[in-house]
Every structure is written in C-alpha cells, then in structure tokens.
Amino acid sequence: GAVVSQHPSWVICKSGTSVKIECRSLDFQATTMFWYRQFPKQSLMLMATSNEGSKATYEQGVEKDKFLINHASLTLSTLTVTSAHPEDSSFYICSAREGGTHVSYNSPLHFGNGTRLTVT
C-alpha cells in the first residue's frame, strides 16, 4: 500500500533555532500534501496545503513566515519551523493525497507517522 515517510519522528531543539520536517511519498506521486498540528488531547488542526511547484496555502491564523513550506517535487514536502519557541512544541503530521495530475475528491489520503517537536 501507499506509504508516507515523515522524518524525523521526534526532535528537541533550543528556542530560537529552526527545525525542518520532511514528508515523502514513497511509492506514489502527490501533487498535494497537507500539514497538520496537534496539541495534546486535541484534534488535528490543518495548518497549510502544500502544492507541488507553487506556493503553499495557509489556513487562517497560521504564520506563513514562521512555518515555511516547500514542495519542490511530486514526492517531497518540507515544513520548516523558524525561530522555534516553546509554544511551537507540538505533534506535526503530514498527509499526502495520492494522484499526480488526476486528483479527484475521493483520491486516497495517506498520513505520515508524525513528528513530535519539543522546543526547550
């Protein structure tokens, strides 16, 4: 089946530094990937939609200059948390929509295993 690899699975960084999280679709092409953030015991909140070859679309309230998204190829999207602060500590999860140029509403969505970010 389709696999989405997310790396790293966990990371601890110091306040003020930047952290990059990678999301790869291993055996399928994904023109669209989604980035979610989840705080403990809360729901998954959509942060942004990552589109291959174009700018990401951010949800309301998400700072695009703080959460940099790059989707340079059909199999890789990256999320960089810039100048991280303790309040950015969270579980970040990516998902990839299966399908190259022929995406429809029922194209399967596959999730990575998530990255737990702790900012000290």
Added chain:
Amino acid sequence: GQSLEQPSEVTAVEGAIVQINCTYQTSGFYGLSWYQQHDGGAPTFLSYNALDGLEETGRFSSFLSRSDSYGYLLLQELQMKDSASYFCAVKDSSYKLIFGSGTRLLVRP
C-alpha cells in the same frame, strides 16, 4: 465557519457495542471519514462514507445521513486495543480534510 462535533469521551466494557456520533457543518461536503489514533501515533483510516447509508468493515461500521449532516461510527465486540481517540473528518469543497474534535474511547475489562 466549519465545525465537526463529537462527544469528548466514551467509556464501554470489553465485548460491548459503542456508537460515536458526529455532526458537521462545513463549506462543501465530499464524504465523511473516520480515523483512529492511539496516543503518540498517527491517525489510521477506518472508513469512508460518500453516500447515505451504512458501510461495514469487520467490527467497525459507519453510517451517514447527508440530509441531517450526521454520521456515526459503530464499534462492535469491543477489545481493549480499541481504546484510542476516534476522529470524524470531512472533505470540504477544497478537498481538504477537516477533523472533528475527537472522542476518547476507554474500553474497560
């Protein structure tokens, strides 16, 4: 705005049946999905309803009524390993997957 409402917690005993409800209000609707998430893990897909009615997959069934903007997940023959959080999710008009508030299910012996 968009909202998906679920009960926050449900407790049931092993072997029992439990139903988790979900009501939604979204901009566009392209199906209702259910996901299971264990603590510290990623969400795992359980089921998807695009049309009204019941979909059955083993011990899990999911129901949708589009006219009522309502669906539910039915878990039968509960096992201890079913203790987890369950999320309903709707694909909106942008094909984005919007998650509900989540229901923590605790299965007791």
